[in-house]
Amino acid sequence: MPENTTFFRNKLITWYLENKRELPWRKTKDPYRIWLSEIMLQQTRVEQGLPYYLKFVDAFPTVFHLAEAPQKTVLKLWQGLGYYSRARNLHAAAHYISETLKGEFPSNYKDLLNLKGVGDYTASAIASICYNEPQAVVDGNVYRVLSRVFGVETPINSTAGKKEFKQLAQQLIDAEQPGTYNQALMEFGARYCVPRNPNCEACIFNNRCEAYKKNLVSALPVKLKKRKVKKRYFNYMVVLSEGKRTLLNQRTGKGIWQQLYEFPLIESGKEVSEKELKKLEGFKLFSEEVNIEDMVLYNETSVVHKLSHQHLFARFWIVAVSEIQNTGIPFSEIQNYPVPVLLQNFISDFSVFKN
DNA sequence: AATCCGGGGTT
DNA sequence: AACCCAGGATT
Numbered sequence: 001m002p003e004n005t006t007f008f009r010n011k012l013i014t015w016y017l018e019n020k021r022e023l024p025w026r027k028t029k030d031p032y033r034i035w036l037s038e039i040m041l042q043q044t045r046v047e048q049g050l051p052y053y054l055k056f057v058d059a060f061p062t063v064f065h066l067a068e069a070p071q072k073t074v075l076k077l078w079q080g081l082g083y084y085s086r087a088r089n090l091h092a093a094a095h096y097i098s099e100t101l102k103g104e105f106p107s108n109y110k111d112l113l114n115l116k117g118v119g120d121y122t123a124s125a126i127a128s129i130c131y132n133e134p135q136a137v138v139d140g141n142v143y144r145v146l147s148r149v150f151g152v153e154t155p156i157n158s159t160a161g162k163k164e165f166k167q168l169a170q171q172l173i174d175a176e177q178p179g180t181y182n183q184a185l186m187e188f189g190a191r192y193c194v195p196r197n198p199n200c201e202a203c204i205f206n207n208r209c210e211a212y213k214k215n216l217v218s219a220l221p222v223k224l225k226k227r228k229v230k231k232r233y234f235n236y237m238v239v240l241s242e243g244k245r246t247l248l249n250q251r252t253g254k255g256i257w258q259q260l261y262e263f264p265l266i267e268s269g270k271e272v273s274e275k276e277l278k279k280l281e282g283f284k285l286f287s288e289e290v291n292i293e294d295m296v297l298y299n300e301t302s303v304v305h306k307l308s309h310q311h312l313f314a315r316f317w318i319v320a321v322s323e324i325q326n327t328g329i330p331f332s333e334i335q336n337y338p339v340p341v342l343l344q345n346f347i348s349d350f351s352v353f354k355n
Numbered sequence: 356a357a358t359c360c361g362g363g364g365t366t
Numbered sequence: 367a368a369c370c371c372a373g374g375a376t377t
Contacts, residue, residue, distance in 0.1 A: 037372085038372065038373095039373095040372095041371085041372045041373095042371090042372070042373045042374075043360090043361085043362095043370090043371055043372090043373055043374090044361090044362085044363090044371060044372080044373095045363075045364075045370090045371050045372090046371090046372075047363095047364090048362075048363065048364085048371085049371095049372090080361090080362075080363095081361080081362075082360080082361025082362045082363085083360055083361055083362085083373085083374090084360080084361080085360065085374080085375075086360095086373090086374085089374085089375085116374095116375090117373090117374065117375085118374085119373060119374045119375085120373090120374090121372075121373055121374085122372090122373075122374085125372070137372070139371090139372045139373075140370070140371060140372075140373085141371090141372065142372090158356090159356070182372090183372085186372050187372090189372090190371085190372075195365090195366095195369075195370060195371095196365075196366060196369085196370090197366090223369095226357095226358090227357090227358080254359090254376095255359090255360090256359090256360065256361080257360095257361085258360090305361095305362090306361090306362085306363095307360080307361055307362075308359085308360070308361065308362085309358085309359070309360080310359095310360095310361095340361080340362095341361080341362065341363095356377100357376100357377080358375105358376080358377075359374105359375085359376075359377095360373105360374090360375090360376100362371105363370100363371090364369100364370085364371090365368100365369080365370080366367105366368085366369080366370105
């Protein structure tokens with residue numbers, strides 16, 4: 001074993017034990033709870049995921065509770081956290097563990113990979129933390145720390161890069177305490193070796209950090225550029241009947257917000273006036289469902305809702321109708337439905353104004 | 356190998 | 367506006 005390796009892991013773990021945050025999932029080795037936390041923290045900051053973790057543990061103390069819950073309940077608790085496929089896969093995996101595995105949680109890296117929504121990172125995290133299996137985690141923090149300390153310039157989002165960093169991380173892992181080591185590396189990336197302007201002068205590795213020596217800290221890690229965002233224009237038809245009922249549709253098929261609910265949506269290629277809106281095919285279909293008495297634009301200025309790779313420009317049309325079919329729901333029950341943040345923001349704003 | 360999938364924070 | 371976040375699935 002290279003002397004360098006021992007130095008790195010010992011220094012790192014020492015730093016971790018002195019600087020780690022107290023987090024609820026660090027007080028347990030219950031694989032269910034570790035799994036839950038790891039899924040929630042995928043592409044999600046600890047501060048953002050934490051309140052959701054607490055809500056889920058409270059609502060679903062065991063994998064059986066989660067499995068038995070209706071999907072609508074799970075999605076409602078997940079509302080606002082994003083990447084909703086995580087919630088759907090979590091629920092499906094809970095069914096699998098509860099029923100097929102009779103509640104016996106997968107207890108090694110290989111079997112963990114069979115769970116929906118569990119990839120190399122998550123399987124490694126659970127296996128190392130819960131079962132002491134030496135599988136190296138490679139998340140965004142690990143890419144950053146290792147690329148800098150060891151001066152690796154391979155793009156982290158290339159196939160070669162993923163392979164190379166996993167191999168390097170695997171070589172460095174402390175097999176005696178893999179869970180602690182993995183968390184130490186991630187914590188160091190999250191709290192010290194940060195993306196922008198890290199404090200290299202005081203860093204525990206600055207004597208040996210390749211990036212620091214070569215003045216490449218701001219250039220590492222290398223990442224291939226992604227394509228630009230697409231713009232979309234959403235016209236939401238907020239139906240209001242005299243009985244204070246409205247219409248919600250569940251999004252199905254591909255694309256964003258699968259299984260979440262929304263008002264009837266008419267998408268247009270650009271921002272449209274009322275006259276232009278009424279010419280759209282989607283509007284004709286909509287107007288066959290309800291008897292429109294009046295229609296007024298709620299927000300002249302579009303709400304801009306930014307997703308990772310789409311910018312949504314949304315306008316809400318308040319549509320008074322005389323009749324509504326039995327698919328309508330009371331407006332007061334809308335809060336029971338999982339909806340995208342874009343919709344939740346409108347509902348909150350509209351409700352205040354309306355009452 | 357590329358692309359898609361949210362929402363929020365930082366710079 | 368661009369980048370990032372305890373990534374994974376799909377095409």
